Amino acid sequence: MAEIKRRDFLGMALGGVTAVGAAASLVAMKRTWDPLPSVVSAGFTTVDVSSMKEGDFSSTEWRGKPVYIIRKKADAEFNAARDFKIGDAVFTLGIQICTHLGCIPIFDSEKEDFFCPCHGGRFNIDGINVPGTPPPSPFEIPPFKVDGMKLVLGESGSEYEAMLKA
Numbered sequence: 074m075a076e077i078k079r080r081d082f083l084g085m086a087l088g089g090v091t092a093v094g095a096a097a098s099l100v101a102m103k104r105t106w107d108p109l110p111s112v113v114s115a116g117f118t119t120v121d122v123s124s125m126k127e128g129d130f131s132s133t134e135w136r137g138k139p140v141y142i143i144r145k146k147a148d149a150e151f152n153a154a155r156d157f158k159i160g161d162a163v164f165t166l167g168i169q170i171c172t173h174l175g176c177i178p179i180f181d182s183e184k185e186d187f188f189c190p191c192h193g194g195r196f197n198i199d200g201i202n203v204p205g206t207p208p209p210s211p212f213e214i215p216p217f218k219v220d221g222m223k224l225v226l227g228e229s230g231s232e233y234e235a236m237l238k239a
């Protein structure tokens with residue numbers, strides 16, 4: 074009888090530890106995938122990127138489309154056609170819809186690339202389609218304007234226009 078009680082206690086203790094671990098994992102996942110604070114009005118989405126740290130990936134929605142924003146790591150290559158700076162911080166963004174047949178690719182933060190599970194399409198961190206995979210072109214970049222540490226999606230600013238000319 075005493076043995077059963079001890080076993081029950083161990084089972085409950087182990088269950089409790091597992092539940093706490095699972096809850097901690099969910100909190101960490103939520104933090105990673107939380108959309109950025111944003112305000113939507115009249116076709117514009119204003120996104121605050123001030124909390125983003127190097128390597129952070131986040132997403133928001135603009136006119137019904139998923140838009141990702143990545144703050145690149147300091148040692149990452151700067152691609153003038155796909156990246157922009159706010160101070161020393163380098164960001165890249167794009168509409169996260171596969172240019173093959175419209176699936177939503179998944180960002181892999183370890184490999185720093187996007188994988189489209191529909192037909193095996195790949196895009197690099199700058200949203201450029203990887204040769205030899207189905208997507209025919211890079212992710213589209215939404216027009217945007219930089220306003221302090223905020224991005225206004227839907228408005229064409231100097232950073233966006235510089236990307237188009239690069």
Ligand code: FES
Binds near residue numbers: 173174192193195
């Ligand atoms: S829809 Fe993405 S690879 Fe086909």
